[in-house]
Amino acid sequence: MLIWDIAANRQMCSCQGHWGSSNGLAWSPDDSRIAAAGSDWTVQVxxxxxxxxxxxxxxxxxxxxxxxWSPDGNFLASGSADHTIQIWEAPQL
Structure with missing residues (x-):
């Protein structure tokens, strides 16, 4: 997955980890992390x-x-085709 800064017309970073498609994306409240929902049944950060x-x-x-993301950036919520919502702790790394 490539992340672009459209205003500057440049690639910011390349994020790799999902073996399938990324279906949803969210920036952390402080813009330091990106979370993505995947067709590989995982959430990557x-x-x-x-x-x-x-x-x-x-x-x-x-x-x-x-x-x-939660407003404080300490948790992630993910929704799946398995009809569940999971809440994950998301420590600042």
Missing amino acids: WNAQTGAQLLTYQGHRDTVWSVA
Whole structure:
């Protein structure tokens, strides 16, 4: 997944980790991390500046369609085709 700064017309970083498509994307409230929901049943989190993979959350049993940060950036919520919503701790790394 490539992250672009449209205003500057430049690539910010390349985030790798999902083996399938990324279905939903969310920036952390402080803009330091990017979370993505994947068709590989995981939620991945990357450093928004470097693209370094920080966390992988596993626990859904089907495609993950959506992801959202809590206002304080300490938790992620993900929604899946398995009809569940999971809440994950998201420590600042």
